[in-house]
Amino acid sequence: MAGTVLREALVGRASSGDRSPQENAASQEAPLVVLRDVVKTYANGTVAVSDVNLSIREGDFLSFVGPSGCGKSTLFRIIAGLGRQSEGTVDVFGGDPERSRKQGGVSYVFQDATLMPWANVLDNVTLPLKLAGESRRDRIARAEEALALVGLADYRKALPRQLSGGMRMRVSIARSLISKPRLLLMDEPFGALDEMTRQTLQDELLKIRERDPRLTVLFVTHNVFEAVYLSSRVAVMSVRPGRITEEIAIDVPYPRGEDFRTTPVFSELVRRVGRGLAH
Amino acid sequence: MTDRSAAAAAGEHGERSDGRTREARGPAGRRGDSARKHEAGAGFFVRLTSRWGAGALPPLGALVVVIALWQFGLKLLGTPSYLFPKPTDVVRAASDNFPLLLQSVWTTAYESLLGFLLSIVFGVALAIVLATSRMIEKSVYPYAIVLQTIPIVAIAPIIVIWFGAGLNAVVVIAFLIGFFPMLSNTLIGLHSTDQNLRNLFYLYNAGKWQTMWRLRIPAALPYMAGGLKISASLSVVGSIVGEYVAGIGGGKGGLGFAITQAAIRVQTDYLFACGLSASLLGIAFFLAVQGLSRWMLSSWHESAMRIEN
Ligand SMILES: Nc1ncnc2c1ncn2[C@@H]1O[C@H](COP(=O)(O)OP(=O)(O)O)[C@@H](O)[C@H]1O
Ligand SMILES: [Mg+2]
Numbered sequence: 001m002a003g004t005v006l007r008e009a010l011v012g013r014a015s016s017g018d019r020s021p022q023e024n025a026a027s028q029e030a031p032l033v034v035l036r037d038v039v040k041t042y043a044n045g046t047v048a049v050s051d052v053n054l055s056i057r058e059g060d061f062l063s064f065v066g067p068s069g070c071g072k073s074t075l076f077r078i079i080a081g082l083g084r085q086s087e088g089t090v091d092v093f094g095g096d097p098e099r100s101r102k103q104g105g106v107s108y109v110f111q112d113a114t115l116m117p118w119a120n121v122l123d124n125v126t127l128p129l130k131l132a133g134e135s136r137r138d139r140i141a142r143a144e145e146a147l148a149l150v151g152l153a154d155y156r157k158a159l160p161r162q163l164s165g166g167m168r169m170r171v172s173i174a175r176s177l178i179s180k181p182r183l184l185l186m187d188e189p190f191g192a193l194d195e196m197t198r199q200t201l202q203d204e205l206l207k208i209r210e211r212d213p214r215l216t217v218l219f220v221t222h223n224v225f226e227a228v229y230l231s232s233r234v235a236v237m238s239v240r241p242g243r244i245t246e247e248i249a250i251d252v253p254y255p256r257g258e259d260f261r262t263t264p265v266f267s268e269l270v271r272r273v274g275r276g277l278a279h
Numbered sequence: 280m281t282d283r284s285a286a287a288a289a290g291e292h293g294e295r296s297d298g299r300t301r302e303a304r305g306p307a308g309r310r311g312d313s314a315r316k317h318e319a320g321a322g323f324f325v326r327l328t329s330r331w332g333a334g335a336l337p338p339l340g341a342l343v344v345v346i347a348l349w350q351f352g353l354k355l356l357g358t359p360s361y362l363f364p365k366p367t368d369v370v371r372a373a374s375d376n377f378p379l380l381l382q383s384v385w386t387t388a389y390e391s392l393l394g395f396l397l398s399i400v401f402g403v404a405l406a407i408v409l410a411t412s413r414m415i416e417k418s419v420y421p422y423a424i425v426l427q428t429i430p431i432v433a434i435a436p437i438i439v440i441w442f443g444a445g446l447n448a449v450v451v452i453a454f455l456i457g458f459f460p461m462l463s464n465t466l467i468g469l470h471s472t473d474q475n476l477r478n479l480f481y482l483y484n485a486g487k488w489q490t491m492w493r494l495r496i497p498a499a500l501p502y503m504a505g506g507l508k509i510s511a512s513l514s515v516v517g518s519i520v521g522e523y524v525a526g527i528g529g530g531k532g533g534l535g536f537a538i539t540q541a542a543i544r545v546q547t548d549y550l551f552a553c554g555l556s557a558s559l560l561g562i563a564f565f566l567a568v569q570g571l572s573r574w575m576l577s578s579w580h581e582s583a584m585r586i587e588n
Contacts, residue, residue, distance in 0.1 A: 080482060101482065108482050114475040118497050128483045130493075179483070 030094060031055045032183060032216050033079060038088035039241075040074050048074040050241035052088070056216060058182070061209065063219045063227035065277060066237030072220045075242070076185045079218065080106055093182070104132070107176035111188040113168035115160040121147070121171050122156040128179040146174040149208060166197035170204075177208065186219045190226065202229055203257070210255050224277065228269045229261060236276035246276040364548035369555070372548035379537070380549075384556050387533035390446065390518035391564065394453025398510050401454070402461025403503065410469035410495065411487060420466070427459040431517065435524040444525045449533070452521035457510035464509070468502025469495045504572035511568040515561045534560070 033056040040048045049071035056062055064072045077083040078090055081098030092100040100106065107128075115124045123130075125146055126139040147153050150170040160168055169189060176184060190198045209215055221227050227234045228250055236246040250269055252260065260266055346366050353365045360368045373380055405423075409416040435452055442448040472495050480490045522535025532540070534557045541550035 082478060082482065102484050106482070108479065110475050110479075112475055114473070114479050116476065116494070116497065118500070127479075127493075131480070131483045131485045131489055 029058065032058045032060075032093060033218075034089075034091040035075075035079075036089045036091075038075075038078065038085045038090060040071065040078065040083075041086045047241040049243070051243050054235070054244065056218070058216055059214050059232075061217045061219065061230055061232045063221055063231040063234045064237060065221060065224060065227050065234060065273060066242060067239050067277075068222075070237045070239055071242030072237065073187055076108075076187050076218065076220065079183075080108055080185055104179060105182045107179055107181035107184050109169075109172050109176045109184070109186040109189045111191045113160070113165075113172040115168060115171055117160050120157050120159055121152060121163075124160065124171055125175045125178055127175060132179070142178050143174075146178040149177065149211075150174045150204060164197075166193055166201060169193065169201060173201075173205070173208075182214070182216060184215060184217045186217060188220050188222070191222065198223075198226070202226060205230065206254065206256060213254075224270050224273045225261070227273060228266060229256065234273050236273060238279075245279065248272055248276065361545050361547045364551055368548040369551045372546065373552035373556075376549060376552075380552060380556060383532060383534045383537040383553065384560060386531055387515070387518050387522070387535065387557070388560055388564075390449045390521070390533060391453055391514045391560070393450045394517055395457055395511055395514040395564075397450070397454040398457035398461045398514065399507070402458050402506065402510070403465050406462050406465035406469060407491065407496075409466055411491065416466075423459065423462060431456050432520060432524070435521065438521075439525045448525035449518050449521035449535075452525070453514045453517035456517035456520075457514040460509040460513065461503075461506040464502045464506030465499055468499025471502070472498045500576055504576060507568050507572055508565065511564045512561055515557070515564055519557055 033054065035052050035054040038052040039050050042048060052075065054062075064075070066072060074083070078085050079092060079097055081092070081096070081101040090097050093103075093105065094100075116127070119127075122140070122143055125143045129139045129142065143156075144153065147156065150173055152167065152170050152174065155163065155167070155171075160171070163171065173189070176186075190201055193201065205217075209217065217230075219227070219230060231250050234248045234250060235244045236248065237243065238245045248269065252265060252269075350366050353363060364372070409420055431452060434455075435448075438451050438455075439448045442451050469491075476494055476498070477490070480494050485493070518533065519535035519538070522533045523539060526532065526536045526539065534553050538550055538553045538557075541547070541553060
């Protein structure tokens with residue numbers, strides 16, 4: 001029952017009237033991703049997530065916060081078509097998640113940069129294009145673009161082990177962008193980085209989104225500050241079986257910069273998300 | 280033995296995946312591929328000599344002492360040369376029969392190399408086939424393990440019957456003995472691909488063979504290198520054992536054959552010379568393979584690189 005109420009709240013929000021005309025036009029399009037009453041029970045009986053209802057529109061930046069093991073990665077795997085839900089329906093780009101992924105348009109960034117240690121930066125970044133059978137010329141041209149975007153244009157020939165953790169994550173992000181995705185799933189991408197690097201990469205991610213405001217990002221983090229700084233919405237999840245207990249809109253317009261971190265609105269939102277987590 | 284090597288390979292592998300964070304060395308870190316290749320090729324010998332340059336004195340000293348004790352001890356005792364030859368006797372026997380000895384070394388080296396190459400080709404190929412399908416692996420691999428436990432000496436006569444006495448039988452025996460370590464190490468390597476990377480390939484819709492060539496085989500290289508080292512040494516053992524059974528008569532006999540002949544004729548000094556040559560051949564094989572695997576892994580494997588801090 002709680003699920004139904006929540007769904008109405010979420011889906012209903014999409015057509016509510018308190019938006020600018022522009023945003024209204026965008027929101028009338030069909031949502032990019034819809035999850036209805038999703039339950040995932042693993043073979044060993046673990047109920048990882050339960051009653052998840054979500055509607056994600058194009059251009060959303062939705063962060064998931066919640067304790068470890070509450071099913072955030074499980075949810076991402078289902079959306080990416082890496083695993084199937086046990087109950088409920090999942091709709092990505094208006095169809096089956098796995099089919100949508102096969103048609104391209106979904107990219108994934110893991111917590112660990114997940115680079116091939118034997119391949120240099122260029123070969124790592126062009127991997128998705130290589131697997132898709134794109135010509136070498138296209139691959140290189142698009143890799144240069146993607147590497148420039150993350151500030152690694154001078155590191156084409158470097159091997160992963162010659163790079164710092166932050167640089168490796170940049171390579172991973174460049175790789176995820178090279179296939180021109182509509183939906184970017186980032187599962188704790190900055191979790192292993194030090195605070196300085198983390199903040200730098202947050203700003204770079206915001207810049208990347210400014211260039212392409214239609215890019216939809218789903219983001220997992222343990223860091224409440226990070227969630228508020230980056231997102232247009234934050235979904236708070238409960239302990240296992242994971243449910244979305246609260247959705248908090250971060251109605252602060254982009255572009256956002258360092259000064260956003262010091263505003264009262266920011267602190268207030270951080271407090272709200274933190275309270276949601278504590279429940 | 281194969282288990283141990285696999286564990287060692289896994290250890291080496293683990294070393295690279297420990298997420299060691301090293302600060303980027305910036306432009307200096309991109310010394311370019313040509314520089315690195317050069318380092319891997321010529322660097323091998325430089326490293327060998329520099330490592331041995333400093334550390335070589337104690338073992339060399341020990342060697343000299345042992346040889347001296349051997350020489351003068353036997354002289355003092357007056358032991359006849361046919362029972363236990365002195366180092367000088369061995370050297371004389373080797374130089375008196377030098378062309379013959381060289382021919383034997385060459386023959387054995389040739390057989391070992393052929394057997395070794397066959398074990399690489401078949402070991403890797405079968406491992407790839409087994410790794411592509413759980414079904415095939417489950418139905419075939421147990422037999423491979425059972426076959427491996429059969430002592431090679433026990434089936435050598437059958438191989439001689441099937442392949443005829445001579446080169447072919449010897450090569451087959453050298454191949455059989457080196458085959459299993461190659462197979463099992465490669466198979467373990469193909470199965471130990473990082474799960475995240477596999478997911479990534481899956482997400483980007485990589486086909487089975489794309490995943491094999493671009494991910495699983497490169498990721499298995501350190502394990503294969505471990506298999507190469509074991510198989511290389513074993514193939515020398517295999518060809519000498521093979522010659523004991525299958526022998527190559529005439530002027531073309533290998534070291535194993537020469538050893539049997541010397542033993543029959545009680546040419547103990549020459550027998551020693553052959554035995555020492557066999558050890559040297561084994562060491563040469565091992566070093567060559569070690570150089571090869573360093574070169575193979577130079578682009579990415581940490582344990583094959585000099586650690587620069
Ligand atoms: N393949 C699996 N089989 C069984 N249980 C799993 C599997 N994957 C995850 N789980 C369990 O499901 C729960 C949610 O996991 P996960 O989605 O990884 O959580 P999170 O990413 O939020 O930390 C955890 O309790 C975890 O142990
Ligand atoms: Mg997780």
